[in-house]
Amino acid sequence: MQLPAENKPRWERRKDARPQELLAAALDLFVERGFASTRLEDVARRAGVSKGTLYLYFENKEELFKAVVRNSIVPVIGDAEVSIAAFEGHSADLLRQVIQNWWQRIGATKASGIVKLVMAEAGNFPELAQMYQEEVVTRGTMMIRGMLERAIARGEFRPVDVVQMTQVLMAPMLTLVTWKHSVGPCARAELNPDAFLATFLDMALFGLLPVDSRARPAA
């Protein structure tokens, strides 16, 4: 009870750690196999617990998935919002930073699998689609749109249709993760995310900067 600093709070850690352990296992398997094909029994086993234990922490498969999204994607959006709001430099640099940040925290991590998965399976699970739409897509879209509006207002980007351009800017990143998790393993080498993003940024900035600032800020 009052042993020295040997502390073996094994029992306590269990309960608090379980949700995270389960979410980690679920993330792995959802990314590996998709939503429909992931068996809860496998999630439980990977977390080292029994099937029933899952239901102590998550009401059902869909809620588990939502929790994974809230755990792995939503916080990144929040951070990005803060980061953008605080940015003070040139919008071209902001765009670069946002994309790089997205790649580091989502694109290059397992979370990218969730992004891809939602696009792949949302059609069959409307409730998931709606939750994702509300908590991720809408916020993410607003973020990018705000960035564009700031850039145009400051005269740093030429005037464009911000609504459409927002989507145009997001599209390549989404395709990137989609490739990564579908044909990626088949397309040997061809898929080089860093070069892809650099090329995309190059073209986008070239396409967005006003003609008179052709001397674009270096990458």
Next chain:
Amino acid sequence: MQLPAENKPRWERRKDARPQELLAAALDLFVERGFASTRLEDVARRAGVSKGTLYLYFENKEELFKAVVRNSIVPVIGDAEVSIAAFEGHSADLLRQVIQNWWQRIGATKASGIVKLVMAEAGNFPELAQMYQEEVVTRGTMMIRGMLERAIARGEFRPVDVVQMTQVLMAPMLTLVTWKHSVGPCARAELNPDAFLATFLDMALFGLLPVDSRARPAA
């Protein structure tokens, strides 16, 4: 065909049409519900045959799916290759034409559902991924890359990393169909394919044309 009035049983007359009818039904349902959620019984019923008949023409669900891909996507690639090879005008116009053509024959049709589907489920069906990679992705990529090389060689586009730019150019179109078939139904209005493509083309051409041809060819 022109036999006397012996009128054979209907089913025999349609022997050759069967596969096409089945493929059409399968296309419809795969697009509507995805691969896993499509029941072969429904495919059969929509084609007006019984479940067992499907197995006379296709070994199993996966083979049926491959056949659908070969039937709905591959031919379009062939036509596009011919069309590009024959083109003689300015590369900006060629790019416009290719994208418009793609939208008319794939993006706006049911075939777009297959494109999305493959990206969604390829991960779970490696064999499918490989077949798609070989018969669709590689050929499509080569086509776009060739177009870029022609444009740069003729001095109509500024020099860029053609390998990456090829992918950058394809990405928005893929995301477009993915959206159309996943969050599309959720995102009310926000998704306007024509405006999206126009904005994308605008940015891409602005980003690709040499600085001195800023007076871009009108759309």
Next chain:
Amino acid sequence: MQLPAENKPRWERRKDARPQELLAAALDLFVERGFASTRLEDVARRAGVSKGTLYLYFENKEELFKAVVRNSIVPVIGDAEVSIAAFEGHSADLLRQVIQNWWQRIGATKASGIVKLVMAEAGNFPELAQMYQEEVVTRGTMMIRGMLERAIARGEFRPVDVVQMTQVLMAPMLTLVTWKHSVGPCARAELNPDAFLATFLDMALFGLLPVDSRARPAA
């Protein structure tokens, strides 16, 4: 193939016979174990088919149960209605006949188990309760009430509250089947349906006939 008149229409009989075989098996098991505790796999096994086959003929467990009710109880009601409408003698004899008929066709058969089961489990399965109420209880009640009204109109029974008396007359029969299928197996001997019904009829007729016809019709 062209054997003599050995006719082995095994295959055809199968399909037509299946529903009845399944209903018989379901009746057995529902009566033995109740609705909730009956496993569809057991029903299937008892009918000599696999679990999936059940679902070719019945949408789900509740529909199977409804079918059992419609198969084993409802027709008896119909017959009784006809029989009562055609009866021309003294109402005391009619009452005797109805009760005896009920005992022969329901009380003494497996169908009695269904009657008991509905009373036992209706609370947990509202849809079943409603169907039973509509197709059995209401019709049965109307039948008995009509009989009472006839008897009173003809001066063969003394005037009573027909609504309540209808229920009073049905109650002992329902308790009888309930006992039979619950405590019955425990109560050694004590439960003698024939003596019970005779005693009940004796009391009921003694209680229903007008005082001046105390010379009751013999049993």
Next chain:
Amino acid sequence: MQLPAENKPRWERRKDARPQELLAAALDLFVERGFASTRLEDVARRAGVSKGTLYLYFENKEELFKAVVRNSIVPVIGDAEVSIAAFEGHSADLLRQVIQNWWQRIGATKASGIVKLVMAEAGNFPELAQMYQEEVVTRGTMMIRGMLERAIARGEFRPVDVVQMTQVLMAPMLTLVTWKHSVGPCARAELNPDAFLATFLDMALFGLLPVDSRARPAA
């Protein structure tokens, strides 16, 4: 209770009350949902304790149920036995009193739910059936039979088969509670316990009193 201001932890103070609280919670839920559908976790929650605590007081679900029966039904039988033994008036009045008393203490209370429950689920839980048979049915039956024998011996009822008549007299009361807890909620209005019991008593007494005492005692 009146200890100094040492105020012990709440749970210790209530140690003796626990079983009663648990039984009350169990009674509520068993009546509401039946034996099989009642979850022990709900019982525990309603009693304000944890699931594990239940097992400190009751070995398992069946034992809990038996305890509920012993707590809510058995004592009423005891009281009734005493009350009958002490009665000195006319047997018709005794029968009325017994039935009214039963209605007040069982029929109109939650205990009626237990009576119904046993009839409904005894088949699947033989041990419950036996316990109920021994501690409730047998004693109750003996009680009524004794009453009938007294009535006949005193010439207040006409001679009948007392064994069967005992059951005939109990049957409507059992059906009443069964209805109340099954189809009751479905059958709008039709079920009026007071009118039902009055009608039943009227018929029973009319059927049991000797012909020469036709001037029956008023209700």
Next chain:
DNA sequence: AATGAATGAGCCTTCATTCAT
């Protein structure tokens, strides 16, 4: 060639019971 009845493995979810703390 065509049928469609039959199969049976597969998966989500529930809940009585146990036991480490």
Next chain:
DNA sequence: CATGAATGAAGGCTCATTCAT
């Protein structure tokens, strides 16, 4: 005494695939 996290068996339902006719 009390807790509540953990277990794991059980069951309804689906659907790709087979095969007797």
